[in-house]
Each structure stands twice: as structure tokens, then as C-alpha cells.
Amino acid sequence: MYFDPLYFVFALPPMLLGLWAQFKVKSAFKKYSQVRTQSGINGAEAARRILQRGGLGNVTIETAHGMLSDHYDPHHKALRLSDEVYRLPSIASVGVAAHEAGHALQDKTGYLPLQLRSIMVPAVSIGSNLGPIIFMAGMFLAGTIGTTLAWAGIILFGATALFALVTLPVEFDASRRAKELLVSQGIVSPAEMQGVNAVLDAAALTYVAAAAQAIMQLVYFLTIMNRRNS
Incomplete structure (x- = not known):
């Protein structure tokens, strides 16, 4: 079973997709980390503006260790941004920060997929x-x-596998909210959205790859079970 060639039929395509997604997100973030926002607003300021607009002044914004370690903690009502995202006034930084602020907005409105993901x-x-x-x-x-x-x-x-599937609408919706709010709040101009889209769309691809990997592994297990029962 350890050397079953069938395993690679199921595992290799999503693995390659995952590697491609990681390359895309790192290259997009690196590129647009060097492009300064016209407004001069950094990631922490962008997140704070979005949170205040959504009536979430109680959510704290903190720094987190590690590159792209950004996340929203619904239990402690804390938005944690990596150092680069927190302090730099770049298109990549405000895009990532706005995305995480989008999760805080989901939490406030009781967005069902986010609640399901937390339970799981x-x-x-x-x-x-x-x-x-x-x-x-x-x-x-x-x-x-x-x-x-x-x-x-x-x-x-x-x-x-179910968790990976539930994660998709959570992440897609957070990016949608981020893109809308970045423009409406004057954090980025419509012309700068090309860079925001590149960063957030690449990040979304990593979640698609993770879901594909989990599903294909599950299908592989089911295939092996079917072979055993035959």
C-alpha cells in the first residue's frame, strides 16, 4: 500500500496545484509589497478603518510572528497581522489586512460558513x-x-475534507468584502485594485488547492476500500 501507484494518480495533480498556488501567492505578495499605496495607508491603518466602519472598534489589531501568518481570532476578537503587513503602506499589505478584517465582519454578522468552520x-x-x-x-x-x-x-x-470545502466560501467572501471596502473607504484607488486582486486571488488559489488535496485523498481511501471489498 505504501507504494501503490494509484496513490500518485490521486495525489500528484492537487500537489502540483498546491505548489503552483504557493508560488503565485509568494510572488504576488513580493511584487506588490514593493508598490506603495497612493494613500500612504499601511495594513494596520487599513484594518482599523474597515473595522471602525463596521462598528468593530472592540477588535484589537496585533502583530504576529512569521511571514503571511495573518489571521483573525474570533475567540479573542483579535486581528493578528504579520509585521510586514502591519507596518508597510503597500498594496499587498492593505489587501491582506482588509481580507482579515473581512473575517471580523463575517464574525459580527454571524456568517454561517465561518460559524461552521469554527465548530469543526x-x-x-x-x-x-x-x-x-x-x-x-x-x-x-x-x-x-x-x-x-x-x-x-x-x-x-x-x-x-468537509472543513476544506467549508473554508472556500469563508475565504472567498472575506476577499469580496475586502475588495469592496478598500475602494469605498478610499484606502486604494480603482487603478490599484489590479495589485490587490493579484494578491488575494493568488491566496484564494491556495485554499482551492488544499480542498482538492483533501478531497482527492478521501477519494483514494474510498477507492482502496472498494478494492478491498471486491
């Missing part, structure tokens, strides 16, 4: 790690016990 986090943290291990253990065992274990692994990992 504990199950996903278990399923993504234990699911494949339990599945492989079940495949090595014969009889009902092995079959039961294999299906348990599939169900656990299935939560990971």
Missing part, C-alpha cells in the same frame, strides 16, 4: 492526523475489525 476545528485537528493512521491500521487488519477501523479512519478524515 476540534474534529479536524483530530481527523487530519489520526484519520489516515487509523485507516492504514484497518487496512492491515483482516476481518470485521479491520473494516471497521478503516471506515472510522475515512470518516475522521472526511471531516478534514
Whole structure:
């Protein structure tokens, strides 16, 4: 099973897509990190303006360690921006900051996909790690016990695939909100949106790749189970 050629049929295409997505997001961010916003507004200022416009003055804006480690923490109502995004007045910085502020707006309005994703986090943290291990253990065992274990692994990992799918509308909607607010709040001009689009669209591609990888791995597990039952 470790050297099953069929695995590469399922794993290689989404893996290549993921590598391409990572290249795109890094190159787009690097390029537009060097393009200063005409307004002179940096990422932290852009996020604060959007949050205040949305009545979210209670959300704190903090710095986070690591490149592109930006995220919104719904439990602590904190928007954490990487150092470069926080301080630089670049098109890439305001685009990323606005995207994360979009998640805060989703949280305020009770955006359903975001709520579902938050609920699923504990199950996903278990399923993504234990699911494949339990599945492989079940495949090595014969009889009902092995079959039961294999299906348990599939169900656990299935939560990971579902999480990746639920993540897509969450991220797409946050980018949509960001693009609208950046222009309406005067943070960037319509002409600068080309750079914002390049950065956020590349970031969105990474989530598409992650979903594809999870789904294809799940399909592979199901294919192996079908082969076993045959």
C-alpha cells in the first residue's frame, strides 16, 4: 500500500496545484509589497478603518510572528497581522489586512460558513492526523475489525475534507468584502485594485488547492476500500 501507484494518480495533480498556488501567492505578495499605496495607508491603518466602519472598534489589531501568518481570532476578537503587513503602506499589505478584517465582519454578522468552520476545528485537528493512521491500521487488519477501523479512519478524515470545502466560501467572501471596502473607504484607488486582486486571488488559489488535496485523498481511501471489498 505504501507504494501503490494509484496513490500518485490521486495525489500528484492537487500537489502540483498546491505548489503552483504557493508560488503565485509568494510572488504576488513580493511584487506588490514593493508598490506603495497612493494613500500612504499601511495594513494596520487599513484594518482599523474597515473595522471602525463596521462598528468593530472592540477588535484589537496585533502583530504576529512569521511571514503571511495573518489571521483573525474570533475567540479573542483579535486581528493578528504579520509585521510586514502591519507596518508597510503597500498594496499587498492593505489587501491582506482588509481580507482579515473581512473575517471580523463575517464574525459580527454571524456568517454561517465561518460559524461552521469554527465548530469543526476540534474534529479536524483530530481527523487530519489520526484519520489516515487509523485507516492504514484497518487496512492491515483482516476481518470485521479491520473494516471497521478503516471506515472510522475515512470518516475522521472526511471531516478534514468537509472543513476544506467549508473554508472556500469563508475565504472567498472575506476577499469580496475586502475588495469592496478598500475602494469605498478610499484606502486604494480603482487603478490599484489590479495589485490587490493579484494578491488575494493568488491566496484564494491556495485554499482551492488544499480542498482538492483533501478531497482527492478521501477519494483514494474510498477507492482502496472498494478494492478491498471486491
